[in-house]
Amino acid sequence: MKLRVMGLVAVAAALLSALGVGGSAWAQAPDAAAVARGSALFKSLGCESCHGAPGAGGTRKGKDLSASALPRIADAEVQLSVFMGKSHPFVNDRSDRSSTLTVPIATVSQQQAADILTAVRGVYSQTRLDQGRAEAPALIAASGAPCTMTEALYNPISEDKKAKTKVDAYELVCSGAVGRVIIKTDTAGAAAYEVRDCLTASAPQADGSSNPVACRLPANADVVAQLKPYVANSGATCDLKQARALGSTADATYIEAACAGDRGYVLGLPKTLDPTKDVTARDCLAQEPGASTECKLISREAMLAAAVDPLVAVADKACAIKGRRYVAASQGDTYYEVACASGTAFMVAADFRGGLKTKVACANAEGIAGGCTLTDAKAIQTADNARYAALAKAAGYDCAVSGYRPLAATEQDETVEMACSNRADGAVALFPKAGAARVFNCAAAETTGYRCSLSSPEATYPRLTAVLKRAYPATTCQVSASRFIGVTPEAGFVEVACADKAPGYIVQYAKATAQPTEVVYCSRMRSEAGGAACTLPTNLLK
Structure with a gap:
């Protein structure tokens, strides 16, 4: 049979258009009429001569597409390989072994191409669903990853009869938990199990090709919704919008969580994927750029602005922000450095809810992860000393400020302890944004709620x-x-x-x-x- 090149292109395009890559149709009940039409075409086009009728098994010339080959047909490259014959040419003329032709596919319409695959897939889908449902309960118990299963799909991956090794994957839909794949590797009768969440299982391989164990069941399509119980368990304030697999260790699986409002976290899920167990959440800003756990769904600049700008609006409204830097997290507080267009700089500490806890002058921040780096801290301290001295003098307290310690900051005022070079006793001052300052000598400083430590x-x-x-x-x-x-x-x-x-x-x-x-x-x-x-x-x- 002569091949029509245009026909091959039409069939390939029709298949790719009708099916897409990843194919959630794996588990959907096939249309009976489409199966009937496709089966008839499969026979009339001569496909059965090599591959056998759908579900009936292949021949010595070709594999049963509804069984061993089909789990990989969802990959676009393999679709082209199978339907355009790139992977298995056959000899057309025995007298000329170098002359090969691809599988003879006549020109068909897009609908006919879709019907053919529906017929082949329909037999496969139900068979693999039935097998998955039957075998999954034992696998759940053996793997140690609890799952209230509502659906399962069996996906044979590979088999090496000489090495006596067989790899099978079982995709599971779990009520109230993230979808997952249990990979069973059987070597000479000894079974080993690996559990991957659907995000990790569906991530492309190192060479960029699609993952053979990728999740395909429609109920596992919305991984973001499935991850929300884990986010709630972590304690992070996050309206989850996107998620990305980061990898796993022996104890945990790591997921990047992108939240509304440009906040991000790295979630550490238990290896068993049990949503009732402890889930950790680390700020994306704490991840070093270039590290394997670096967050990429939201830019670092956007996350810094979302975290820092509301704090600065309370700590120092006069600051027109020029630079922002994540510094460190300690005992539930997170520190950021801020540089202002005026040349001033400081650190702000956020509590576990993200609200302002305190403002720390760069002069007093050397003990916080090495101190300020966005500006010259000594120059800033000299300027601040002069400013606080002038404010104190205006309030009737003569203090040549030689050092200071920020104690609190609100939208209305800031509270600062001052050390004075012209007198031994220091003071705690309340400097309002508007109005007169109040300066308490350290003898009475605790009236403000703060105790002096600089004197x-x-x-x-x-x-x-x-x-x-x-x-x-x-x-x-x-x-x-x-x-x-x-x-x-x-x-x-x-x-x-x-x-x-x-x-x-x-x-x-x-x-x-x-x-x-x-x-x-x-x-x-x-x-x-x-x-x-x-x-x-x-x-x-x-």
């Missing part, structure tokens, strides 16, 4: 002594110890003890002005409050 408690004693003398000019008390007692909505209270063991005092500081407003003897407080106010050792003796 020693002893440095505040002369200041406290001066407060006592203003209230009681005749006092001989030189403060030798102090203790912050607590706060009310209006004031904070500090107990002080005297070096000469004279009666101690309680100093009251107004929250609104950061100034001392009253000084009371401990003895008076004991009589009025049942002895509960003063607790420093020398004050208990009075």
Whole structure:
């Protein structure tokens, strides 16, 4: 029979157009009318002379397409190979062994081509589904990967009779869990099992070719929906939109999860794919560029902007962001470095929910994964020192700032501890975005909720002594110890003890002005409050 080249192209194009690559039709019930038409064409075109009738088995000249060959026909390249004859030419003229022709396929329509494959596939599909359903329960138990199976498909992969090795794959649809493939390798009667989720199983091979164990059942098509229980179990806040297989270790399978709002995570699923077991979630930004677990579904720049920009909007509204950098994660907090167009820079720490926890000046960030790298931290510290000194002086507190420690930042204000080169005692200052600042000497700093650490408690004693003398000019008390007692909505209270063991005092500081407003003897407080106010050792003796 003479071949028509145009006919071959038409048949190949029709098959590829009708079937696509990957073919979810593997498990769909075939149309009976299409099977009948295709079977008739299969016979009239002479296909049966080599391959036998669909499902009846091949001959010595050709394989049974509905059994051993068909599991691989879903691959576009093999479709062309089988239907255009590239993989198995036959000798047309015995007198001329070098003259070969491809499988003689007449010109057929697109519908006829689709009917032929439907007839061949129809026999295969039901047979493989039935076998999968029958054998899967035992495989689930043997593999140790629990699955409430709702559908299964058997897919023979390879067999080496000489080596006595046979590889079979079973695709499973599991209720409430991700679809998976159990690969059974039988070597001389000894079976080994490997479990792959459908994302991993369907990933292209190293050479770019399609994976022979790829999932094809329609119920396993929406892997994103199947992965959502695992995302919820991980604790990550993620509206999952895309997923990508990253690989696996002996203990876990890793999946890239791309979430709405340009957030991404690397999920660590248990090797058994059990959604009730612990699932880990690591921020995509924590993955080193170029590593095997690098996230690629969302650009790193987009993820940084999504994570950092809302934090900066709270920590420093004046910052026009010029640069962003992921720094490190520690004890549930994630640190980012931010460079501003004005030349300033700082780090922000996000809590486990992604909200702002604190702002850290680059001058104080050296202990956080090596500190700031986007800008010159020393130059920034010098500029910040001058700015805080000016703000403190405007509030009536003379402090030549030599160092500072950011304590808190909100949309309304920032709280900073300051060390002063012109005085031993430091301060905690509340600098609002608008309005007057309040500066609490370290003696009363805990009224703000923060304790000074850049200066020693002893440095505040002369200041406290001066407060006592203003209230009681005749006092001989030189403060030798102090203790912050607590706060009310209006004031904070500090107990002080005297070096000469004279009666101690309680100093009251107004929250609104950061100034001392009253000084009371401990003895008076004991009589009025049942002895509960003063607790420093020398004050208990009075």
